[in-house]
Amino acid sequence: MAQKLHTQGGLPSRAASVRSLSTRLTLRHNDFSGSIQRRLNASSATASQPVSYDQLGFVPDVTSNPEQNNTPIVSIDDKKVSVLWSPQDWSRFHHMWLRDHCRCPSCFHPVTKQRLVDTFQIPRDIKPTNLHASTGGLEIIWSSPSTEHHSSFYPWSWLREHTYDPPQRLKHQANERVLWGTKIARSPPTITFEEAIAKGDAGLYKWLSTIDRFGFCFVSGVPPTAEATERLCERIGFIRETQYGKFWEFTADLAKGDTAYTNMALGAHTDTTYFTDPCGVQLFHLLSHTDGSGGTTLLVDGFYVASLLKELHPDHHDILSRVPIPAHASGELTALYRPSPTSGYPTLQYDVITKELIQVRWNNDDRSVMSHLSPEVVEKWYDAIRAWHTLLVSPDSEYWVQLVPGTVLSINNHRVLHGRSKFDGKRRVCGAYIGMDEYRSRLAVLRRKFDPRFQDFDVQAAQGGPNVWNSVL
Numbered sequence: 001m002a003q004k005l006h007t008q009g010g011l012p013s014r015a016a017s018v019r020s021l022s023t024r025l026t027l028r029h030n031d032f033s034g035s036i037q038r039r040l041n042a043s044s045a046t047a048s049q050p051v052s053y054d055q056l057g058f059v060p061d062v063t064s065n066p067e068q069n070n071t072p073i074v075s076i077d078d079k080k081v082s083v084l085w086s087p088q089d090w091s092r093f094h095h096m097w098l099r100d101h102c103r104c105p106s107c108f109h110p111v112t113k114q115r116l117v118d119t120f121q122i123p124r125d126i127k128p129t130n131l132h133a134s135t136g137g138l139e140i141i142w143s144s145p146s147t148e149h150h151s152s153f154y155p156w157s158w159l160r161e162h163t164y165d166p167p168q169r170l171k172h173q174a175n176e177r178v179l180w181g182t183k184i185a186r187s188p189p190t191i192t193f194e195e196a197i198a199k200g201d202a203g204l205y206k207w208l209s210t211i212d213r214f215g216f217c218f219v220s221g222v223p224p225t226a227e228a229t230e231r232l233c234e235r236i237g238f239i240r241e242t243q244y245g246k247f248w249e250f251t252a253d254l255a256k257g258d259t260a261y262t263n264m265a266l267g268a269h270t271d272t273t274y275f276t277d278p279c280g281v282q283l284f285h286l287l288s289h290t291d292g293s294g295g296t297t298l299l300v301d302g303f304y305v306a307s308l309l310k311e312l313h314p315d316h317h318d319i320l321s322r323v324p325i326p327a328h329a330s331g332e333l334t335a336l337y338r339p340s341p342t343s344g345y346p347t348l349q350y351d352v353i354t355k356e357l358i359q360v361r362w363n364n365d366d367r368s369v370m371s372h373l374s375p376e377v378v379e380k381w382y383d384a385i386r387a388w389h390t391l392l393v394s395p396d397s398e399y400w401v402q403l404v405p406g407t408v409l410s411i412n413n414h415r416v417l418h419g420r421s422k423f424d425g426k427r428r429v430c431g432a433y434i435g436m437d438e439y440r441s442r443l444a445v446l447r448r449k450f451d452p453r454f455q456d457f458d459v460q461a462a463q464g465g466p467n468v469w470n471s472v473l
């Protein structure tokens with residue numbers, strides 16, 4: 001059963017919309033299915049190929065049993081459409097917002113998932129002419145002297161997912177993050193090479209979702225060769241080439257102008273802090289270490305340490321979340337890398353919407369001159385990084401592990417810091433960087449395939465990419 005908001009010409013009066021909130025309105029069933037069919041016909045006329053139902057998102061089962069209907073009640077005022085999910089639970093959407101988010105094939109490309117509607121041609125005072133509430137969603141008819149007739153359809157689940165008024169609570173984390181300290185050594189997250197390269201990608205999803213949860217993951221059983229390691233890296237996505245090359249092998253020969261190419265100890269750091277967009281996943285594989293010892297790997301969960309700092313020293317935490325740090329890589333005559341802006345980015349970067357920590361950026365060796373601090377901040381900043389450092393090097397935070405040939409270490413370089421102890425002898429390590437966006441994209445596609453919470457209404461649509469109502473678009 002669907003509802004049609006009775007309107008006496010134009011938009012309902014306030015009284016009418018109040019009445020609509022208190023009484024269930026009946027829909028002329030055939031009107032609704034007729035309007036869906038009309039839109040399908042209309043859209044198939046515009047699209048080069050017939051529009052399948054899934055391209056319009058979840059198309060309601062209009063034959064559902066009316067008794068099971070818990071169709072929300074909708075109402076409209078000058079500015080917004082209100083959806084009453086239950087007496088205490090409602091959402092309101094601006095008319096402009098609704099029109100701008102129409103996902104019919106002529107407003108939102110069903111294949112490329114790009115907006116086609118010209119946002120800036122939508123009258124600022126646009127209002128619906130009619131609303132149809134049905135079991136599957138809300139249909140809105142737009143037509144006014146300055147706009148042509150248009151019909152939009154919004155699945156209830158999509159409207160609920162994207163409610164902004166009232167603001168929504170934090171959406172569920174795809175993967176709950178597991179913060180860790182030194183005790184992670186008891187059972188470090190590990191998958192096998194066979195899992196990682198197996199067809200069907202379930203193992204690849206397990207690997208990437210493990211990195212997402214812990215910030216790192218070992219891959220065991222990897223043939224101790226550069227070729228096998230490169231093949232493993234490319235399971236995540238294309239390798240991000242930098243001044244160090246694409247797939248790199250390094251040893252203590254200063255082949256590149258960086259202390260990684262020495263046998264020195266390296267304190268806990270994240271790589272490429274001198275890039276505007278530091279590399280995402282970093283993979284290391286110790287291929288051999290002969291005639292010497294040392295070179296033990298250090299891992300620290302930057303998100304864990306940031307949570308300690310926030311708890312123990314909120315003022316220091318606040319400074320590290322605000323003060324940008326300039327950095328550079330200028331060990332090669334042919335390169336001088338500095339981020340844009342050159343003042344850099346704060347050590348701790350938070351998502352301004354969810355307030356979640358999304359990146360740790362810390363390499364005290366690659367830090368440039370702190371000449372942008374106001375005088376009264378200088379000492380506070382040094383106190384803050386001292387507190388940060390003390391927590392980073394705390395035995396409770398440090399996880400020391402000796403890499404061995406055959407086990408690859410994969411790290412989320414926006415979260416987990418790494419380092420090594422000094423060493424002697426001949427030590428060969430290979431690996432690569434993967435861009436953060438490539439890693440996140442691969443994980444998102446796999447999550448849609450393997451995690452029911454992220455699946456499309458119509459899994460078939462997922463095979464060819466998300467349908468237009470997938471909540472990630």
Ligand SMILES: C[N+](C)(C)CCCC[C@H](N)C(=O)O
Binds near residue numbers: 271
């Ligand atoms: C390419 N490879 C990983 C061997 C070394 C890269 C040097 C990393 C640099 N010290 C930084 O912190 O960004």
Ligand SMILES: O=C(O)CCC(=O)C(=O)O
Binds near residue numbers: 260284418
């Ligand atoms: O040699 C290692 O184990 C790590 C080197 C390092 O920290 C880096 O390449 O960023």
